[in-house]
Amino acid sequence: MEINQNPTPDQPKFQYPAPPPPPGILQSSTAKIIMVGLLTLVLLIPLEFVKSLIFERAQRQESVVNEINQKWGKSVYFYGPVIKVPYVSYTDNELVDANTKQVTHQHYTTTEYAYFFPNELNITANVPTEQKNRNNYESVVYTADMGFKGNYTAPDFSSRNIPAEQIKWENASIVVKTNNIRSIKGAVNISLGGKQYTFEPAAATNDRDTVAALETNTINLRDAFAGGPVNFDFKIQYKGSEALKIVPIGKNTTAKMASNWASPSFEGNFIPDEKKVTANGFDAQWKISHLNRPFSQQHFGAIPNLADYSFDVKFLIPIDQYQQNERASKYGFLIIGLTFLIFFLIQSVSKISIHIFQYTMIGLALIMFYTLLIAITEHSSFTLAYIVAGVSVVIMIALYSISILKNIKFPVFIATALSALYAFIYVIIQLENYALLVGSIGLFLILGAVMYASRKIDWSNANA
Incomplete structure (x- = not known):
């Protein structure tokens, strides 16, 4: 078969398909990692406000306790x-x-x-x-x-x-x-x-x-x-x-x-x-x-x-309720970072694009956990408040994930992982003598799981 190099005016010229445009720099995996990392750092600002609120309520408690003790006896x-x-x-x-x-x-x-x-x-x-x-x-x-x-x-x-x-x-x-x-x-x-x-x-x-x-x-x-x-x-x-x-x-x-x-x-x-x-x-x-x-x-x-x-x-x-809330808030950076890491790995594996705005909404939901925790704790026990706040945030993020990821498999995994993470933090908070030991072992295992899950990802092509 010969290709007509000199087609007549009535014959269309042969055209090769145009190559797809190269992905923009903002769509690369490196750029997304940087943006998610910067967002994690930005979310530390409202987290610090939450810590200030806990400190303020603790100071108020100390003032009331001193007043009770003064009237009863020092x-x-x-x-x-x-x-x-x-x-x-x-x-x-x-x-x-x-x-x-x-x-x-x-x-x-x-x-x-x-x-x-x-x-x-x-x-x-x-x-x-x-x-x-x-x-x-x-x-x-x-x-x-x-x-x-x-x-x-x-x-x-x-x-x-x-x-x-x-x-x-x-x-x-x-x-x-x-x-x-x-x-x-x-x-x-x-x-x-x-x-x-x-x-x-x-x-x-x-x-x-x-x-x-x-x-x-x-x-x-x-x-x-x-x-x-x-x-x-x-x-x-x-x-x-x-x-x-x-x-x-x-x-x-x-x-x-x-x-x-x-x-x-x-x-x-x-x-x-x-x-x-x-x-x-x-x-x-x-x-x-x-x-x-x-x-x-x-x-x-x-x-x-x-x-x-x-x-x-x-x-x-x-360990009073405000000490427990303070210890919980100290793990806020860990919760936010690991949750974002889970979403990012899912995004890299599934090729589903998650916008930075959606990451922001997820991060704010994680911050709301601590405001719910301290508010409910003041009217009940810390354990009950932790369960209510944790379940509320996990359900909110799971439902939001369904609309983002367009399936049920990944949101179920996210809800399970987030529930396990909150349970792990609760155990650490309750421990006194072994908190550092259990926390270090737990973080080591989490890091190992992330390394195992990400070992086969081709980061050079993970641009979705």
Whole structure:
């Protein structure tokens, strides 16, 4: 067959089909990856606004909790009972007249105080808790019933070489130190050597006192210690919140504490020697010797600040709703990035074009998850809020994917993958000690799955 190279006017010329135009640079896979990546970064802006909202609501909760605690009772810091003995101190000043060279002596008499800690101190504390709610916020408060028993040996001034006639044994008293007089319930009495004495609020005896004090009327220690060591016994009841801190001032201190709070935090300078924590509460026991502390059993002039040497129990909600929301929002970048990656891989495999506007709508739906989460959490539990918000967003994105991908297979896969991703994030949020380990392993497996799924994609021709 010969092709007519010189066709007549009545014959049409032979035309070869025109080659398809090369794809524009904006239609290339590289350009789409860059645009999706930039969109992911842009969506971090509304995600930061969500984090700011969570922080604002958390600050509001803290303000309300502080208000509840102020009205009920703040955290309690306590130590005692301590024997307080006044003694006279003499000071001589020598003055020399510059003109006459005459020497005069001035004598000053001041009253100082010596403090003596117990020899044996046994503490029992029963600390039932309850939760107080106001609007959408809650706080943990407690009522502490504490009992103190032990004994004193006779105060010894020999280390200071203070003459016996300077010691005012008949003007001694018993003091306890605390930061929270306002929250004490009822009267506080102490039995010392079989006699009852009542505590009253006392003014600070010097500028170095950092906590308030309760003090008895005067006690004649000369009579009290006439028969040797003296036993004491007193009880005190507190309304408090957040923490209970006790300084072990006995030469040998034992303490037992029981509570219905199932999530205690044992802090301070001493941890329990024995403890049992169950869903119904905890029991803890401390045994502390004076050899375990850097302060002595007697102090002259003033008692130093002992706040760093207490054993503490904190009664706090371990992970409150705003902490959980904050931890969830920190994974927002991961959720958005992996969801976009799934859509991009589907687009590359199926040759279905997904517009950047559609990516934007999907990203905003993912951001809405966190606003729904915090809003619903304030009116229910975090778990229920997480389920409702997660299901709502997954259904929204799945239905939107049907209109984009024009089939049911890929939207079902997207919904399944997104549900698994939300479930994985929820597990990480609930974990405390193993969150980093489980998160790292999970991300490693996700990366491996993406690498496996994308291994056969021809990126040079993935231009749809």
